Amino acid sequence: MIKTDVVILGGGVIGLTIALKMLNTGREIILLDPEEPGTGTSYGNAGTIAEYAVLPVGSPEIIKKLPSLLFNKNSPISVKRTEILSLAPWLIRFLYQSMPKQAAKNAQAITDLLANSRLRWEELADQINGKSLLNRNGNIYLYKTDSSYESGLKDINNRKKYGLNAEMLNPSELNKLEPNLNFSEGGASYFPDGAYMSDPGKMTKLLLDASVKKGCQVIKKEANRIDRTSEGVKVTLADKSEIITKHLVIAAGAYSKKFAKQAGDYIPLDAERGYHVEYDMKDPLLNRPCCSAENGFYMSPMTGRLRVVGTVELGGLSPEISRHRVSHLEKGALSFFPDLGKPSREWLGFRPSIPDSKPVISQSSKGNDIIYAFGHGHIGLTLAPVTAEIVESIITKSKPPLPISEFSVQRF
Numbered sequence: 446m447i448k449t450d451v452v453i454l455g456g457g458v459i460g461l462t463i464a465l466k467m468l469n470t471g472r473e474i475i476l477l478d479p480e481e482p483g484t485g486t487s488y489g490n491a492g493t494i495a496e497y498a499v500l501p502v503g504s505p506e507i508i509k510k511l512p513s514l515l516f517n518k519n520s521p522i523s524v525k526r527t528e529i530l531s532l533a534p535w536l537i538r539f540l541y542q543s544m545p546k547q548a549a550k551n552a553q554a555i556t557d558l559l560a561n562s563r564l565r566w567e568e569l570a571d572q573i574n575g576k577s578l579l580n581r582n583g584n585i586y587l588y589k590t591d592s593s594y595e596s597g598l599k600d601i602n603n604r605k606k607y608g609l610n611a612e613m614l615n616p617s618e619l620n621k622l623e624p625n626l627n628f629s630e631g632g633a634s635y636f637p638d639g640a641y642m643s644d645p646g647k648m649t650k651l652l653l654d655a656s657v658k659k660g661c662q663v664i665k666k667e668a669n670r671i672d673r674t675s676e677g678v679k680v681t682l683a684d685k686s687e688i689i690t691k692h693l694v695i696a697a698g699a700y701s702k703k704f705a706k707q708a709g710d711y712i713p714l715d716a717e718r719g720y721h722v723e724y725d726m727k728d729p730l731l732n733r734p735c736c737s738a739e740n741g742f743y744m745s746p747m748t749g750r751l752r753v754v755g756t757v758e759l760g761g762l763s764p765e766i767s768r769h770r771v772s773h774l775e776k777g778a779l780s781f782f783p784d785l786g787k788p789s790r791e792w793l794g795f796r797p798s799i800p801d802s803k804p805v806i807s808q809s810s811k812g813n814d815i816i817y818a819f820g821h822g823h824i825g826l827t828l829a830p831v832t833a834e835i836v837e838s839i840i841t842k843s844k845p846p847l848p849i850s851e852f853s854v855q856r857f
C-alpha cells in the first residue's frame with residue numbers, strides 16, 4: 446500500500462493546477478487519472494479566460510425563455526429527452542436559483558471569484574513556459590440583428606452592475622477588430638480585459654510537465670472508492686490497489702458526485718454536455734474568440750484551426766454524440782463563413798455543473814481530510830488558478846484569497 450500527503454483524484458485543468466500549487470508547499474503529491482491528464486473537458490473548451498462571465502446560467506430571463514429553450518431543437522440549450530426524469534431534481538434547484546434574489550447573490554459570488562483571473566493565469570503561464578499560448582486581445586459577443594443587439598445591450602448593462610468593463614460596437618467598429626466579419630445590422634460587445642488560450646490542451650500538457658518535473662507522481666488508474674480510516678483517507682483503485690493519504694482532493698469534474706457521496710455529502714452535480722467542431726486552416730479567420738449570442742457558441746481561433754464550440758445539452762455522461770447538436774454548430778459556423786466546408790473533427794465534453802453556477806471549493810462536511818474542487822461549469826478553465834489557491838488554504842489552514850462560504854458544501 447502506498448502512503449502519501451495529498452492525492453488529487455482527477456487530472457483536468459483543476460486537478461493539475463492544484464497539483465502544481467501543492468507541490469510548492471513541499472508535500473508529496475499523487476495525481477490519479479485513468480486517462481492522459483488534461484485531455485478531457487479541459488482540452489476541448491472555447492479557451493476563454495472569461496472574467497466577464499459574471500452572470501450565472503440561471504437567471505430570471507432564462508425562466509421566461511425556458512420552454513422555448515428546452516423544447517426547440519435549434520435553441521442553444523436543450524435537454525436529452527431520455528434523461529428528463531433523472532434531471533428533474535437538478536432542474537428544480539436550477540429554477541429556484543434562477544429567481545431574482547438568488548441569481549443576484551450568485552452573480553456577486555461569481556464576480557468575486559472571477560476577479561483577477563487573467564492576472565492569475567498570466568502568472569501561472571509564466572511559471573510553466575506557457576506565456577505564448579495566452580493571448581490578451583479581449584473577447585467578443587456577436588449580435589447579427591438589431592433586435593439581438595438590443596437584448597445584448599440589456600445583458601451588458603446588467604453585467605456592468607458587477608463592475609464589468611465592456612464596450613458596445615456597431616458593425617463598422619466590429620469590422621475594424623475582425624475584418625472577416627461584415628455585418629449589415631446588429632453589432633457586438635467587446636470585453637477588452639478578456640484573454641484566451643490558443644490551445645488549452647497544450648496549456649494543460651505544460652501544467653502536467655511542470656508538476657512531474659517538481660516531483661508529482663502520476664498514476665494512470667481509475668479511483669473506485671474512498672473510505673476514511675484511522676490512518677487517513679483510503680483510495681481504492683479499479684485494480685484493487687490502495688493508497689492512504691492525509692488529504693484527498695476530489696477534482697474529477699463531472700464525475701465527482703459519487704466520491705462526494707462516499708465522503709458523506711450529497712452535491713447536486715450534473716453534466717452540461719458541450720460540443721466542438723474544428724476546421725483546420727493556417728489563419729483561423731478571427732483575432733479573438735467571438736461568441737454568437739443568438740446561437741450560443743464561440744468561434745475560437747486556435748493554433749492551426751478554427752474551433753466552433755459550445756451549446757448546452759443537459760443530460761448525463763453518455764459518450765453518444767448528438768448529430769443534431771453537431772449540425773447546429775456546423776450550420777451556425779457556415780452562416781458566418783460560408784466557405785468553411787466540412788469540419789476536420791468533432792468532440793463532446795462534459796461541463797461539471799451545479800444549479801447555482803458556483804463551483805464547490807470546500808472541505809467536506811466532516812473535515813479537511815477530503816476537499817472538493819469541482820462543479821466549475823462554463824468557467825473552469827478561467828477559475829483553475831484561484832481554485833488551486835483556495836484548496837491550498839484549506840489544506841494548510843491559512844487565509845484564503847477571498848471569503849469562500851459561497852462555495853461551501855454546507856449550502857446544499
Ligand SMILES: Cc1cc2nc3c(=O)[nH]c(=O)nc-3n(C[C@H](O)[C@H](O)[C@H](O)COP(=O)(O)OP(=O)(O)OC[C@H]3O[C@@H](n4cnc5c(N)ncnc54)[C@H](O)[C@@H]3O)c2cc1C
Nearest residue numbers: 455457458459487490491492493668698719824825826827
Ligand atoms: C463546450 C465547452 C466550452 C467551454 N469553454 C470554456 C471557456 O471558454 N472558458 C472556461 O473557463 N471554461 C470553459 N468550459 C468549461 C471548462 O472546460 C470546465 O469547467 C473545466 O474543463 C473543468 O475542469 P475539471 O478539471 O474540473 O474537469 P475535467 O477536465 O473533466 O477533468 C476531470 C478528470 O477527472 C478524471 N476522472 C474521472 N473519473 C475518474 C476516476 N474515477 N478516477 C480518477 N480520475 C477520474 C477524468 O479522466 C478527467 O481527466 C467549457 C466547457 C465546454 C464543455
